[in-house]
Amino acid sequence: MEPIAIALPVVLPLLLSLVAWLLRDRPAVSRVFLPAGLAALLGSALWLFSIIHASDVPIRVDFGSWEKPLGISFQVDLFAAIMVVVAGIIGFAGALFAMGEIGRVIWRKGYGTFFFLLLAGINGAFLTNDLFNLFVWFEVMLMSSFAMLVLGRGKYVFEGATKYVVINMVSSFFFLSGLGVIYGKTGQLNLDEVAMRLASSGSDPVILSSAALLLIAFGIKAGVFPLYFWLPPAYPNTGFATAAVFGGLLTKVGVYALFRVFGGAFGFLSEIIGPLFLVVGAATMVAGVLGAASQFHTRRILSFHIVSQIGYIVLGLGLFTQGAFAAAIFYIVHHILVKTNLFLAAGAIASTGRSERLEKLGGLLKGAPLLAVLFLIPALSLGGIPPLSGFFAKFLLLREALREEAYVYVVIALLVGVVTLFSMTKIWGEAFWKESPRPGGIEKFRKVQLVPMAMLGSLTILIGIFVDPLFRLSERAADQLIQSNPALVQSVSPPPES
Numbered sequence: 001m002e003p004i005a006i007a008l009p010v011v012l013p014l015l016l017s018l019v020a021w022l023l024r025d026r027p028a029v030s031r032v033f034l035p036a037g038l039a040a041l042l043g044s045a046l047w048l049f050s051i052i053h054a055s056d057v058p059i060r061v062d063f064g065s066w067e068k069p070l071g072i073s074f075q076v077d078l079f080a081a082i083m084v085v086v087a088g089i090i091g092f093a094g095a096l097f098a099m100g101e102i103g104r105v106i107w108r109k110g111y112g113t114f115f116f117l118l119l120a121g122i123n124g125a126f127l128t129n130d131l132f133n134l135f136v137w138f139e140v141m142l143m144s145s146f147a148m149l150v151l152g153r154g155k156y157v158f159e160g161a162t163k164y165v166v167i168n169m170v171s172s173f174f175f176l177s178g179l180g181v182i183y184g185k186t187g188q189l190n191l192d193e194v195a196m197r198l199a200s201s202g203s204d205p206v207i208l209s210s211a212a213l214l215l216i217a218f219g220i221k222a223g224v225f226p227l228y229f230w231l232p233p234a235y236p237n238t239g240f241a242t243a244a245v246f247g248g249l250l251t252k253v254g255v256y257a258l259f260r261v262f263g264g265a266f267g268f269l270s271e272i273i274g275p276l277f278l279v280v281g282a283a284t285m286v287a288g289v290l291g292a293a294s295q296f297h298t299r300r301i302l303s304f305h306i307v308s309q310i311g312y313i314v315l316g317l318g319l320f321t322q323g324a325f326a327a328a329i330f331y332i333v334h335h336i337l338v339k340t341n342l343f344l345a346a347g348a349i350a351s352t353g354r355s356e357r358l359e360k361l362g363g364l365l366k367g368a369p370l371l372a373v374l375f376l377i378p379a380l381s382l383g384g385i386p387p388l389s390g391f392f393a394k395f396l397l398l399r400e401a402l403r404e405e406a407y408v409y410v411v412i413a414l415l416v417g418v419v420t421l422f423s424m425t426k427i428w429g430e431a432f433w434k435e436s437p438r439p440g441g442i443e444k445f446r447k448v449q450l451v452p453m454a455m456l457g458s459l460t461i462l463i464g465i466f467v468d469p470l471f472r473l474s475e476r477a478a479d480q481l482i483q484s485n486p487a488l489v490q491s492v493s494p495p496p497e498s
Contacts (some may be wrong), residue, residue: 001284003061005051006074008044009084009183010127012122016041020112027107034112035095041119042088045081053473058480060129064265068462073190075129078477079329083126083256090248090340091119097344098241100448106151106239116150118245125253131182131189135175138221145250148242149234158200167230171220171228178213181206188400195265211266211273218261219348221254225283229306232291236299236356240347243299248340251328252332255313263317263325263481265422268318277318285311285416292423296358298346299422300433302339303414305382308416310337313314315413318398319404325478326446327396329470333382334389334463341378341456348449349375349431354438358427363436373431374450377457379428383421389463395470 018036023030052059058077092135095115102111121140128134142165149161183189186197203304216227222229231251235243262273288308295301313335316328346356352368353361365372381390394417401410463470 001483002051002059005048006059006061006076006127007063009041009048009123010120012041012044013037013116015125017120020067020116022108022361024108024110024113030107030112030494031099031102034115035092035099036046036183036265037116038088038092038095038119039111042085042092043087045085048076049081049085050074052078073129073396075192076127077480078473079256079259079481080126082284082329082473083252084123086336087119087122087126087249088205089456090245090336091115092341093344093456094241094245095375096348096455097449099471100446101103101239101241101347108148109150109152114144114147115245118148122249122253129191131179131194135179137460138253140176141250141253141378142172145246146188148246149238152433153175154347161234164230169221171217174213174220177216178210178217181210181213184493186313188467191260191265194260195267198265199268208272211262211269212349212470214261215258218254218257219280220250222258222314223251223284223307223310223312224256224280225307228284228287228310231307232300232303235303235343236297240350241411242344244340244343244347247302247343248336251306251310252336255332258314259282259317259325259481260329263320263450266478267482269321270332274320277314277320278406278409279316279318281311282311282412283311283410284308284314284457289416289419289423293426294418295423296426296430298349298356298358298427299343302342302346305342305420306339306422307422309382311416312397312413314393315401317340319400319406321400321404322401322475322478322482324397324400326471326475327393329477330474331393331397333470334393334460335343335473337456337459337463338390340383341410341453341460342375342382344449345371345375345378346452348446348453351446351449353436358430360437361431362434362438365432367436370450372455374457375432376428377460379424380421381426381460385421387464389460389467392464392467392471412493471491475490 019179020030020033021165023033058075060073060075084434090478118141121137121144124137125134128137145164146161149164150158179189186194188194188197219227235247266273284307288311292301292304292308293302311404313328315332316324316331348371349364350356355361355362381388383395384390398410398413
């Protein structure tokens, strides 16, 4: 049953995308089919996780009986399984929100089909063990996300989406170039084989050039400094359900690739790439949070915070210890849930307050107290307030930074956390605390939109309550990430004895 369980998170959404296309002329049915299909996808992800969790080693499946380095190979460890589960949760939450937001015209244009294709691409990227197949799944994500951005929207959104596609095509060019260099040097693209052959090459200039090409490619996908410029304008003009799924997942696929490739195949270069990622992580934090602090538009604030929070995760990669990897994995899960929830909250705020501009909002605390509570949970978590998930995510990461005596980066991370909390309180003060500046007050909000927000908010609270077992799970995931590549065992510092 293992091959079926491993293939299902990719095969199932591909099949469901075909059914969704056949149902596109029946919007009422499509609205129900999308969350139902994504609930099934979440179930398949949980099944896969249960299998991997019970195993002490990653499980590899070579489809078509073609063993590595030939054919398509999926290799699933705890890190990959965790990410597939989180993607299932986010897809389901986004689909629930879309039921109350997406109009009939957009459903008829195939919104459900592209939603399923997006999840297939994301899961394929998490599960593949081959660099070329990773490129293929990136392209599936790119094409489906572009379609979701432009469906039923105006020319300005189309212009923004076109820029989004062009930038990501540039990323694809760097990715393919890096693959060409690696294949020319090693004759392989399977990650296990590439890792072993690169480790014996040392600091070869050709290898360093391939690392630089892949760093640019994945850096654009992840939105790190200075390659994040495409991200803040991309999400504010599309649908809220779409922006929530994109904001939660798409950059994390780029981050996941950074961990797989630079924490994996290029891990033997840790003395070079570690300090580089520390600097990039700090610069990403600062640039993102300053951009957020200067904005007065809810989704623009949240888009810049995607950038700043990616910086924390990259910092964990730069520390290059097992404990830092574990803290970064924990941080990824926390941030996906919180960021998706905040984008959903922005949608509820906009439909209730009839604007996304902070100066045009107000009165929501009195008019929509439940929405206020559901916004406050992820907002405080993003700012790192205990006992929510964000506090523990930052604490675990900064504890590891202190152990490695990276004091400058600890100070930067703490200051960024303060400014993050400031920008969240800015939204709270303008949208909820002050009186509404509009005559007639606020609109009646759609209660169905609060269901996925309550679900994600509950998970944020539960992570804070069960932080110890969840971090132990992250430690196992980090250990498997390292131990699966023998070339890395000596490169990565072991966790300190307790």
